[in-house]
Amino acid sequence: MSDDVKRPILGRGENLVEPIRKKSSGGEKSFPRTYEEAQKLVKDELVKVKSNIDSIPLEKKMDDVVIAIRLNEKFLAKSYTPNVFFNTLNFRNVGSRKWYDEQGNESKLNFVKIRSDEIETGLDLLDSVKSKGFTDDIRKIEKINLLTGDEIALGFEEEWEQGRVELVLHPYEEEGIVLEKLFELLNISQEERKNIKYKVYENGPIFVSINLSKSDIDLVKDFNPLRTVHPLEFELNSAFGDLTINKVQPPLNSLAPIKKVGVIDGGVNLNNPFFQEFSTQNYEVSSLSSESFVTHGTSVASLVLYGDLSNFGDGTNVPNPIIGVESIRVFPTSDPSDIDLYESIDLIEEAVPRLNDIDIFNVSVGPTGSILDDDISRFTTALDKLAYDHQKLFVVAVGNSGTKRAPYNRIESPSDMVNGIGVGAYQIDASGNYSRAPYSSIGFGREGCKVKPDFCEHGGSSQRPIRVLGVEEYAMQNVQGTSFAAPIVARKAAELMMKSGEIGTLTARSLLTHATSNEMEEINNETGYGICIENVDDILLCTKNKVTIIYNNEMSVKNYAKLKIPLPKECDAKKIKLSWTVVVDTPPNPLFAEGYTSTSIEDVLHPHEEKFNFNKGKRTLKRNMVTQTKEIQELLTDGWVPSTIPASVTPQKFSTESERRDDLKWDTVFKRSKTFNLNSLKNPFLTFHALERDTDKNRIRYSVAVTIEALNYSGDLYNEILSEYRVLQPISVRLEQEIRTSLQID
Incomplete structure (x- = not known):
């Protein structure tokens, strides 16, 4: 050959x-204390936590109360969960998260549901049960207590006064009763409750999107069913240059694209001849479209269809797109002055399973604010679940907070999803060297996807912006942001699948990652696995x-x-x-x-x-x-x-x-x-x-x-x-x- x-x-x-x-392989872990020492510690902790539970006002707790069982730093792995201890004392394990001891060592805590009267029974069992599994489990425990307010209210900057937040409640079968208690605590009228969005996933937490003030947060952060509360704010913070005269011409032919990418964004102007024959929009929120959101969505769609138009000469006919766009318009929501992402997520969860012919979805929109290790947002959960259940690939922009001070420059939801690709942006200097674009949010990611961004694509810079088509056919625009790096990657993933029927979504993801530039010896928080390959034919x-x-x-x-x-x-x-x-x-x-x-x-x-x-x-x-x-x-x-x-x-x-x-x-x-x-x-x-x-x-x-x-x-x-x-x-x-x-x- x-x-x-x-x-x-x-x-x-x-x-x-x-x-x-x-x-x-693996052996016995050494324990931090003897059984007798551990037994006394657990007894004392249970007595204290019972007193704390009894002091919780009735309006701030359910019959089943959630407490935190904090484990020693040596027992991070799932296999060390003290299940024998939980089962013996009738504690129901309803989740876990990280915690750090006084020396700064990372460990984990388990959330368990109990009834207050069960603690007395548990104290008696501590003296009578002597099985090895039970005694070993007791020796893993460091503390038993309630979460503090600072462990519940996360991600709020000092100047935050009021806004939309996401409440994450522990799982309760009686979700209606839990929500009723919450709304009564916050003095929310029956009429106002109709506008509050919430979502319960099977075997998952209760997510609530609601507008609150700082005083409301202070009131609710010791509500016992509450696991976390964090800001859920939204803004379009990509950079757009002034509109210029469009110097390219539409395709000479109007041949139907072979494959489409789903663009989850602010919509596309389907009357523009550059988009008319190559885009469809079958799913939209009920509110009317808005100029700013359609501008953003059209810019993203332009990149899926045509790529960066910077190198096209005056009067050039752009090539007939081989990758088309299925636009899912999720913005603006009912109140344009208060974007409720839950409306958008509801539409995404409705549309994606029905779009059987769409494998790749681009997401260049999401909430502002860094991800939190102790909390998973509904947006991330929804996309990860859709990706797994329906074998879809979501390509998500990591955000444009890179110039903020740490930790507020960390990647933003839902780019922390584990079943998708989080895309950062790179820039090229005069010598041809690649580096993270300053605006591109940095990693690392959470447990399950520590390397974030997965990799970087060109997202534009002041020296080398990306050029896209405007909403109207006569206009073009220069843009910068991870919002515009992501659709280039989504296009490449779709090209891989289009060029070979033997490539599915998982394979496209592995090949794109495999072809990136970095061979890492330590986690690179700036560019992840490196720079995305320019031409997918080189992958194939x-x-x-x-x-x-x-x-x-x-x-x-x-x-x-x-x-x-x-x-x-x-x-x-x-x-x-x-x-x-x-x-x-x-x-x-x-x-x-x-x-x-x-x-x-x-x-x-x-x-x-x-x-x-x-x-x-x-x-x-x-x-x-x-x-x-x-x-x-x-x-x-x-x-x-x-x-x-x-x-x-x-x-x-x-x-x-x-x-x-x-x-x-x-x-x-x-x-x-x-x-x-x-x-x-x-x-x-x-x-x-x-x-x-x-x-x-x-x-x-x-x-x-x-x-x-x-x-x-x-x-x-x-x-x-x-x-x-x-x-x-x-x-x-x-x-x-x-x-x-x-x-x-x-």
């Missing part, structure tokens, strides 16, 4: 996947010595799988670089802020099938089972124990502090790479361990992109792989020029 022949990436990697048995094609294979599969939770990496025996390159990116989707769990991702995959690389570890005590030696048989026999005689599978080699991963715990173990995306001498590799493979916590889902969907690169090699790695691994096949690919040619012929 000559170098000028198209070499599509290889598919059917799932044919190289097989189950594997592997023993889980291999060179003769740099070959990408995609694996699309699913596996049962708690099981292990072996993914063979197809390194051919004929290859004699001196060095081989292996890179892989894994993407999974997960059912979101908004009750557990520090355990929001219910499923994930843990990956390990095994580079040489003949090399095994031998362990004795804390010592480990690596030996080749074929070439070092005599040494191995001596080790076995001396009591050394071999591992059950070949030795693993861990690429440089991330820091191990608690906020990046378990090396992104519960994240839905991770990207790794490592370079080896050829003699260090023989039939390399990855092992996957499917993880679950607090979910009834028993299968995990995943997509993996693996790249094998033979460095300074004169052979043809691509052909060697196809020759030896016949279960792999080049995916079917139509490049853009082929698509445009076929459109003209049709």
Whole structure:
């Protein structure tokens, strides 16, 4: 195969996947105190919390009261949840979140529901129950108390006086009674209650959107069913230049686009000939459209249809779009002076499941304000749930707060979603160097998606703005903002799926991430996994010595799988670089802020099938089972124990502090790479361990992109792989020029 022949990436990697048995590692945790010390501590804490519960006014509590069980810093993992203690004392676990002890160590707390009279029974049980599970659980506990007001009211700046907020209430089956108590506490009339939006998700919290003052917040923050309250404000803060005369012409043809992107925004002017034949708008909020929102939505749609028009000459006819737009107009809501995002989210939840032909949705709008580790917004929850249930991909702008002081420059909801792509913006200096655009909000993300933004796309700068079409056909405009970086990525994701029917939403996400510029040794809060590749055709094609294979599969939770990496025996390159990116989707769990991702995959690389570890005590030696048989026999005689599978080699991963715990173990995306001498590799493979916590889902969907690169090699790695691994096949690919040619012929 000559170098000028198209070499599509290889598919059917799932044919190289097989189950594997592997023993889980891990040992006993040491406890911070003896059982006798722990028993006294828990007794004292229960007595105090009962007194605190009794002092709560009746109008601020339900019969079932929520308290916080705070665990020692050593017991972060789901497996350490003190379930035996909870079940014995009839405590109902209704969620969890992070907390920090007095020394600043991160741990977690569990919210449990109890009745006050059950505490007396619990005190008696502390003296009578002696099972190991119960006594171990007691030794994990640091404190038992109520949340403080500062732990409930989050994200409010000092100057905040009044505005729309989101209340997140603990789950109660009697949601009507809880809301009635809340509204009576706030002295809200029956008429006013009709305008208050709330949403209850199955097995989830109660979300409420409401207008409150600072004094209202002070009144409500010790309302016991309340988990958190945070601002829910909205503003369009992208930068728009002055309108200029439109110097480009509409497409010469009006051929229907092959695929559409859903644009969730302020609407599009469908009478503009640049949009008329290539856009539809079947879902709209009931309120009338507004100029500012349509301007924003039209700019976003322009980028999906035509990309950045900066380099188009005067009088040029723009090309016929191959990607169209399905506009979902979610703004303005009923009161344009007080945007209620719940109206918008209601429409999104109605529209997205019905749009069966739309796989990719762009979201360049959302609330202002940094995400909060201890709280998940309804917007994020809604998009994550839609993405998982309907296998959609949401591409979300991370926000334009990058110039604010920390922590108010952190990414904004819903870009913290775990089943989508959060897009930041980059700029290019005079020397051609890429860096985060100053306005682009920074990471890191929350547990489950710590690398945020996922990556960056050009969002415009004062030196190099993005040019888009205006609302009317005679106008153009220069724009800047992450709002305009996101639709470029959404367009690229749609192009990938359009150019190959073998690419779904998970695969598009893994390929886009895999092709980004950063090879990270620590979390990059500025640009995430790096700069998005400019041309998606470069993702879809291999060179003769740099070959990408995609694996699309699913596996049962708690099981292990072996993914063979197809390194051919004929290859004699001196060095081989292996890179892989894994993407999974997960059912979101908004009750557990520090355990929001219910499923994930843990990956390990095994580079040489003949090399095994031998362990004795804390010592480990690596030996080749074929070439070092005599040494191995001596080790076995001396009591050394071999591992059950070949030795693993861990690429440089991330820091191990608690906020990046378990090396992104519960994240839905991770990207790794490592370079080896050829003699260090023989039939390399990855092992996957499917993880679950607090979910009834028993299968995990995943997509993996693996790249094998033979460095300074004169052979043809691509052909060697196809020759030896016949279960792999080049995916079917139509490049853009082929698509445009076929459109003209049709």
